[in-house]
Each structure stands twice: as C-alpha cells, then as structure tokens.
Amino acid sequence: MDKNLGEGANFRNRKMEEHINETLIFMIQYIDDSHFDKLFERCKPLLKKAVRKKRYIKGYDQDDLWQEACECFVEVTKKYDRTRGMCFSQYVSLSLDNHFNRLRRWNNALKRxxxxxxxxxxxxxxxxxxxxxxxxxxxxxxxxxxxxxxxxxxxxxxxxxxxxxxxxxxxxxxxxxxxxxxxxxxxxxxxxxxxxxxxxxxxxxx
Incomplete structure (x- = not known):
C-alpha cells in the first residue's frame, strides 16, 4: 500500500512538473520570452543526459556537444506544438536524439x-x-x-x-x-x- 501511495505521489509530481513546463513554454511562445532561462534551467538535466548518453562523435568534444544541445533546445522552444499530443519534456528528448543522430550520420558520411x-x-x-x-x-x-x-x-x-x-x-x-x-x-x-x-x-x- 505504501508503495502504491509512493508511485501515485511520483506520478502527481511528474504531472505537476510537466504542467509548469507547459505553462512556461506557452508564455515564451505567446506572451513573454523572458521566461526562457527558467525553462532552460528546468530542462537542463535532459540536455546533460543527452550529451552524456550521446556520446562520442568524432570532431566534437563535450563542450561542442553541449553547445549543440543548447542550440537544439532553442529551436525546440520555437517549434513545439502542444496540440500534437506530446508533452514538452518528451519533445525535448526526442529532438535531442534526432539532432545528435543527424550529426553522427553526417560525421560517418564524411569518414566515407x-x-x-x-x-x-x-x-x-x-x-x-x-x-x-x-x-x-x-x-x-x-x-x-x-x-x-x-x-x-x-x-x-x-x-x-x-x-x-x-x-x-x-x-x-x-x-x-x-x-x-x-x-x-x-x-x-x-x-x-x-x-x-x-x-x-x-x-x-x-
């Protein structure tokens, strides 16, 4: 029972976190982009995770990968569409994966x-x-x-x-x-x- 209560609390916390992110991205896109820094700080763990998991790409050091992740995040805040049924954090993670995969493909193409x-x-x-x-x-x-x-x-x-x-x-x-x-x-x-x-x-x- 305690375990179920704990899982329920975690689920509610995640929903609350997503609600905050959705509110911030809405304000950035339609009202005031001064909230960007706050949203970036909230999503920074996602960017760090993507850089860690991603990985080695020849010609890119960790600073380069971090810069790529940050630039990708900026584009994400412009393109995100909440009506497509994907929460913001999921969209960030997917976009980072796609971005790094494209870099890897082009890097491999240059090797060949x-x-x-x-x-x-x-x-x-x-x-x-x-x-x-x-x-x-x-x-x-x-x-x-x-x-x-x-x-x-x-x-x-x-x-x-x-x-x-x-x-x-x-x-x-x-x-x-x-x-x-x-x-x-x-x-x-x-x-x-x-x-x-x-x-x-x-x-x-x-």
Missing part, C-alpha cells in the same frame, strides 16, 4: 568520403562557383594542380560543422534546407558558410 574529394577543386568551381571563390576565374592546368594539392590544407582549417555545411551547400542545399537538416538556425548556417568562404580566400586568393 574524403575531405579532399568533398572539397575538390572541381566541386568548388562547378557546384559552388562564385559563391565559394568570389569570382568565376578560370584556372590554368598548372594553377589547378597547385590548388588541388592545397585542398587538404583547406579541409584542415574547417571545423567539423563547417565541413558539413560546405558539403551540403556544394550539393545544392539552400540555407533553409541545411538549417532544417542540421536542426540549427539559418543564421548559424550562413555564418558557417561565410567562415568557409573567408578561409578559402585566405588560403588561395591572397
């Missing part, structure tokens, strides 16, 4: 496809053109050889996130499509793309 191939001269010129190089300058064969030999240096100066953004952009994805695929803001994608362009120019257009 060498950075030199993914960022080859032909790919940069034919698929990205002016957006990467800043002009449609046609390189002579000797120049092409020099640039190709320097591609490994270029790939080394890009972060893992920048490599993924660059690869997707060269494959024809728009900023909005990349942000949706990686569950991050359009601004973050644009900033990463800008850094790729600047690093490219610093290496090859000085």
């Amino acid at each position: 496809k060498s950075n030199i191939e993914a960022l080859s001269l032909d790919g940069l010129v034919e698929q990205a053109g002016q957006h990467i190089m800043g002009s449609s300058k046609e390189l002579t064969p000797p120049e092409a050889v020099i640039v190709k030999e320097s591609m490994s240096e270029y790939s080394e100066v890009l972060s893992r996130f920048e490599q993924i953004v660059s690869m997707l952009y060269m494959e024809g994805y728009s900023y909005d499509e990349i942000s949706a695929e990686l569950s991050c803001s359009r601004e973050k994608v644009m900033n990463a793309k800008h850094r790729c362009s600047q690093k490219y120019k610093n290496l090859f257009m000085r």
Whole structure:
C-alpha cells in the first residue's frame, strides 16, 4: 500500500512538473520570452543526459556537444506544438536524439568520403562557383594542380560543422534546407558558410 501511495505521489509530481513546463513554454511562445532561462534551467538535466548518453562523435568534444544541445533546445522552444499530443519534456528528448543522430550520420558520411574529394577543386568551381571563390576565374592546368594539392590544407582549417555545411551547400542545399537538416538556425548556417568562404580566400586568393 505504501508503495502504491509512493508511485501515485511520483506520478502527481511528474504531472505537476510537466504542467509548469507547459505553462512556461506557452508564455515564451505567446506572451513573454523572458521566461526562457527558467525553462532552460528546468530542462537542463535532459540536455546533460543527452550529451552524456550521446556520446562520442568524432570532431566534437563535450563542450561542442553541449553547445549543440543548447542550440537544439532553442529551436525546440520555437517549434513545439502542444496540440500534437506530446508533452514538452518528451519533445525535448526526442529532438535531442534526432539532432545528435543527424550529426553522427553526417560525421560517418564524411569518414566515407574524403575531405579532399568533398572539397575538390572541381566541386568548388562547378557546384559552388562564385559563391565559394568570389569570382568565376578560370584556372590554368598548372594553377589547378597547385590548388588541388592545397585542398587538404583547406579541409584542415574547417571545423567539423563547417565541413558539413560546405558539403551540403556544394550539393545544392539552400540555407533553409541545411538549417532544417542540421536542426540549427539559418543564421548559424550562413555564418558557417561565410567562415568557409573567408578561409578559402585566405588560403588561395591572397
């Protein structure tokens, strides 16, 4: 009997916690986003759990994973829809799982496809053109050889996130499509793309 009473109390406590979360997310979305910090503190254990369980992803240390989790949480607060029948904490956990799984898939894809191939001269010129190089300058064969030999240096100066953004952009994805695929803001994608362009120019257009 005591055990049943304890389980009942735990259930009521969980329901109360969810009610508080639902109230806060409603206020953030429709009234006043000043409640974001309070909701974040309440959900922080979910983010820490996701980072712990998730895990090793090559190129990401624990600080990187935590940053990814925090950015995912920001997006979650914008996209959550209570009418879909999922409580907020469940939606947070599911979104974090999906986000980290996407990062892992792209990381594995980069392992299978060498950075030199993914960022080859032909790919940069034919698929990205002016957006990467800043002009449609046609390189002579000797120049092409020099640039190709320097591609490994270029790939080394890009972060893992920048490599993924660059690869997707060269494959024809728009900023909005990349942000949706990686569950991050359009601004973050644009900033990463800008850094790729600047690093490219610093290496090859000085």
